[in-house]
Amino acid sequence: MIDRPALIPLLLVPLLALVALPLVGSPSTWITLTAAGLAMGMIIFIIASGLTLIFGLMDVLNFGHGVFIALGAFVAVSVLGALPAWVTADDLGLNLSALALAMIAAMLAAGAVGFVFERVIVRRVYGQHLKQILITMGGMVVGEELIKVIWGAQQIALPLPAALRGALIVGDAAIEKYRVLAMVVGLVVFGVMMLVLNRTKLGLLIRAGVQDREMVESLGYRIRQLFVGVFVVGSALAGLGGVMWGLYQQNVIPQMGAQVNVLIFIVIIIGGLGSTGGCFLGALLVGLLANYTGFLVPKVALFSNILLMGAILLWRPRGLFPVTSR
Amino acid sequence: MIARLLSGDLPRSRLLTALLLLIVLGLACAPFIFPGAKALNVAAKILIFIVLVASYDLLLGYTGIVSFAHTMFFGIGAYGVAIASTRMGPGWLALGVGIVAALLLSLVLSLLIGLFSLRVRAIFYAMITLAVAAAFQTLASQLSELTGGEDGLSFKLPEILTPAFRFSESTLFGVTPDGRLLTYYLLFASTVVLFLMLLRIVNSPFGRVLQAIRENDFRAEAIGYRIVVFRTLSNVLAALFATLAGALLAIWLRYNGADTSLSFEIMIDILLIVVIGGMGTLYGAVCGATLFILAQSYLQDLMGMAARATGSVPLLSALLSPDRWLLWLGILFILSVYFFPSGIVGRLREGRGAVSSSH
Numbered sequence: 001m002i003d004r005p006a007l008i009p010l011l012l013v014p015l016l017a018l019v020a021l022p023l024v025g026s027p028s029t030w031i032t033l034t035a036a037g038l039a040m041g042m043i044i045f046i047i048a049s050g051l052t053l054i055f056g057l058m059d060v061l062n063f064g065h066g067v068f069i070a071l072g073a074f075v076a077v078s079v080l081g082a083l084p085a086w087v088t089a090d091d092l093g094l095n096l097s098a099l100a101l102a103m104i105a106a107m108l109a110a111g112a113v114g115f116v117f118e119r120v121i122v123r124r125v126y127g128q129h130l131k132q133i134l135i136t137m138g139g140m141v142v143g144e145e146l147i148k149v150i151w152g153a154q155q156i157a158l159p160l161p162a163a164l165r166g167a168l169i170v171g172d173a174a175i176e177k178y179r180v181l182a183m184v185v186g187l188v189v190f191g192v193m194m195l196v197l198n199r200t201k202l203g204l205l206i207r208a209g210v211q212d213r214e215m216v217e218s219l220g221y222r223i224r225q226l227f228v229g230v231f232v233v234g235s236a237l238a239g240l241g242g243v244m245w246g247l248y249q250q251n252v253i254p255q256m257g258a259q260v261n262v263l264i265f266i267v268i269i270i271g272g273l274g275s276t277g278g279c280f281l282g283a284l285l286v287g288l289l290a291n292y293t294g295f296l297v298p299k300v301a302l303f304s305n306i307l308l309m310g311a312i313l314l315w316r317p318r319g320l321f322p323v324t325s326r
Numbered sequence: 327m328i329a330r331l332l333s334g335d336l337p338r339s340r341l342l343t344a345l346l347l348l349i350v351l352g353l354a355c356a357p358f359i360f361p362g363a364k365a366l367n368v369a370a371k372i373l374i375f376i377v378l379v380a381s382y383d384l385l386l387g388y389t390g391i392v393s394f395a396h397t398m399f400f401g402i403g404a405y406g407v408a409i410a411s412t413r414m415g416p417g418w419l420a421l422g423v424g425i426v427a428a429l430l431l432s433l434v435l436s437l438l439i440g441l442f443s444l445r446v447r448a449i450f451y452a453m454i455t456l457a458v459a460a461a462f463q464t465l466a467s468q469l470s471e472l473t474g475g476e477d478g479l480s481f482k483l484p485e486i487l488t489p490a491f492r493f494s495e496s497t498l499f500g501v502t503p504d505g506r507l508l509t510y511y512l513l514f515a516s517t518v519v520l521f522l523m524l525l526r527i528v529n530s531p532f533g534r535v536l537q538a539i540r541e542n543d544f545r546a547e548a549i550g551y552r553i554v555v556f557r558t559l560s561n562v563l564a565a566l567f568a569t570l571a572g573a574l575l576a577i578w579l580r581y582n583g584a585d586t587s588l589s590f591e592i593m594i595d596i597l598l599i600v601v602i603g604g605m606g607t608l609y610g611a612v613c614g615a616t617l618f619i620l621a622q623s624y625l626q627d628l629m630g631m632a633a634r635a636t637g638s639v640p641l642l643s644a645l646l647s648p649d650r651w652l653l654w655l656g657i658l659f660i661l662s663v664y665f666f667p668s669g670i671v672g673r674l675r676e677g678r679g680a681v682s683s684s685h
Contacts, residue, residue, distance in 0.1 A: 061449045124664060129448045131663055133392045134601060138660040141594060145653035149644045258590060262460040265453040273450075302468065306461040317446075 009320040028172030039179030041287025042186025047241030048264035050234030056274030063136040066257025067143030072106035072242025073252040095161035106239040114235025272319030333529040342674040380611035381567030387606035390540035395455035399565040401588035403572025408582035416482035436565035440558035478583020604669025
């Protein structure tokens with residue numbers, strides 16, 4: 001399945017890590033930074049995966065995607081706030097169950113709102129890019145205000161559950177426990193997505209729809225229903241990502257949707273609009289680079305995303321894995 | 327004569343003409359009819375936003391390009407004046423140098439962004455500009471040496487433009503003729519000139535090509551117009567006008583910071599105003615900016631009263647809270663995009679019947 005031109009981008013992640021090794025110097029610091037970077041990349045992948053899925057199949061760039069991320073994070077605040085005993089107990093099992101509950105609630109809420117969003121806002125503007133950008137931006141403004149109505153406009157702290165605080169010591173390197181969890185969740189999401197997309201009939205239809213929508217329709221499949229389904233799943237993934245991102249930042253504000261929008265756009269541009277694998281690679285690159293530059297040249301770290309995007313676009317103007325029909 | 331001034335693009339609706347006359351007269355006489363510092367600030371903000379929004383309309387409404395970097399150019403203009411006045415000391419030379427330097431920077435940046443990313447699809451351009459604008463905002467707050475960082479820059483203007491300057495001892499219709507009044511009329515004159523220039527641009531043959539590209543870029547290219555060139559030019563022009571609007575803002579406030587001119591909230595405001603006022607009709611910028619700024623400054627008081635009146639109904643009072651006014655504007659925005667894409671102006675023109683709107 002992997003042809004030659006697709007192989008080079010795959011080598012970028014290990015290449016970046018190798019280049020960073022002599023620059024960082026100490027191997028233990030390098031392990032810490034690499035683990036932190038990969039974990040950050042995984043979280044970014046989770047929040048961006050829904051967006052690229054929706055764009056790939058439906059050709060809708062949802063500028064309101066950030067709202068679902070914020071919604072997920074706020075739902076997590078409420079769920080974890082309702083279970084203080086489970087969260088503060090220094091017991092990994094209880095902590096993880098509380099987190100799992102929060103994730104499920106966030107995904108359900110974001111998925112449900114995504115369904116309404118598709119029906120009310122997006123459905124009328126399929127195929128009209130200008131209106132799509134405007135209308136989803138409007139949805140973003142309204143969504144952010146509604147979050148302020150429900151949860152208030154101020155920043156809310158979202159502390160990690162007790163057993164996930166602190167770091168594991170491997171050799172000389174310290175790896176934060178939460179980052180291990182983030183990596184596990186990210187890999188699971190990526191694995192499930194790849195499995196569904198590549199090994200099931202549903203995935204076949206989605207991939208076919210990305211390539212040639214009319215052909216799939218003419219074969220008798222109702223691509224509209226598939227659209228709605230993908231939109232809901234994409235929004236739910238954003239909700240899950242919101243929980244992860246909120247815990248990573250350890251606080252949530254209603255404006256976080258607009259803030260992460262920039263980041264996830266950069267990631268899906270790097271990956272090639274609509275490509276899931278590209279999104280994964282792009283997210284890992286962004287995460288790693290942010291951590292390496294944060295250690296080596298902190299001032300540059302703030303711009304590492306955009307520099308990376310510029311470099312990738314100069315090399316491949318349509319991203320790492322361009323989707324053919326786009 | 328008037329038709330010539332307006333480049334032949336008349337309001338084409340009696341109601342719209344009346345509304346525009348009301349706005350122009352109101353702004354022209356604002357210091358005399360509406361006393362008080364707040365009213366004058368509101369009027370000045372309306373003037374600045376008319377230029378800013380009209381320049382964005384050149385891009386969005388006339389060329390069909392969505393850019394999220396418009397506040398970047400607005401900010402460059404404001405920072406140009408602020409930095410030059412801080413570094414060189416107050417004076418006309420500093421103002422001139424600041425504005426020219428800002429215009430040059432905007433020219434280069436908009437040319438680069440345009441040539442680099444306008445070849446591809448609208449969506450791509452929107453995303454790239456979003457990222458670039460975010461990076462620029464970070465840059466502005468990081469270069470605190472130059473830009474004053476988060477605190478921003480307060481600076482002095484030539485003496486004649488300061489409130490302390492009095493050019494007559496007697497009062498003029500109950501208003502002290504001070505430098506503030508002069509600054510206001512400087513803003514007013516600049517806005518009129520810049521707006522008429524924009525009107526000239528969109529009604530020129532060049533402007534017609536832009537509209538052709540908006541309607542069908544493939545066909546425009548087939549007829550023989552290089553759409554990349556035209557899109558880039560439109561992008562550059564819009565950026566330059568936004569830069570001048572930014573310079574006006576800095577001159578009025580005698581202060582500039584990242585939140586004042588670069589924030590994403592301003593970008594959202596511009597977008598809301600253009601769409602609600604009417605895309606592709608420069609008069610929409612005038613009506614939209616006036617209504618929006620008035621609403622922002624006074625409607626919130628009204629909403630506060632409504633929220634107190636409904637205080638006993640928990641959710642309703644939260645929805646009506648003055649801080650949530652953007653919620654209602656957002657809903658109005660979505661409805662505008664769906665049901666009347668040519669906005670207030672298009673609505674008023676349709677009301678007259680015969681004239682078809684541009685969409």
